[in-house]
Amino acid sequence: MEPPPLALPFRDRREAGRVLAGLLRHHAGRPDVLVLALPRGGVPVGHEVARALGAPLDVFLVRKLGVPGHEELAMGAIASGNVRVLNPGVIATLRIPPDVVDAIAAREEGELQRREREYRGDRPPLDATGRVVIVVDDGLATGASMRAAAASLRRRGAARIVVAVPVAAGETCQTLGPDVDELVCASTPRPFDAVGVWYEDFSQVDDAEVREILRSADTLPRSA
Helix, strand or coil: CCCCCCCCCCCCHHHHHHCCCCCCHCCCCCCCCCEECCCCHHHHHHHHHHHHHHHEEEEECEEEEEEEEEEEEEEEEEECEEEECHCCCHHHHHCCCCCHHHHHHHHHHHHHHHHHHHHCCCCCCCCCCCCCCEEEECCCCCCHHHHHHHHHHHHHHCCCCEEEEEEHHHHHHHHHHHCCCEEEECCCCCCCCCHHHHHHCCCCHHHHHHHHHHHHHCCCCCCC
């Protein structure tokens, strides 16, 4: 039987996370599951998923490489572990020189490292080696950031990579699918437009909220 259609837009990221957790319940109670949220917007979503599954939560840092003057358009992304994923079609169409790409990547690497310190402090990142890693964000538009995350987690030895988002562009789900082991897109509305369109409250998540969620996640009960 087909599941009932989702009532969109979601009220907020937490409601979206609870909906997403329901689609991931086959992972509940497994000791090898780790939930990694992409900051900042993915963190409230990931918190609800981790709580429902009884899994540990951490952040996974990815920075989009925005086109100069049109920063919302991604020409690629970088992720922890010195991983860079580029969108050659965008770069070629807009004739972006390699030195410009390198300069933007270097700047974003600095911000990535700042956020690592800001969110985690002295606490080391949770080890993904040999684990089922569920990577969560609040939505997928181009998918550049998620592809960078998946590539980095492969290098880190994740046994299985599950990408889970409440809402996504259908074309992005299709192109991302071969790069991961499981892809859960709760809704793929058409036309897609942008992630924020599908939330009543899409207010910005700040660094303080990310830190507070991570602190509260440390007290969650864990599966044995």
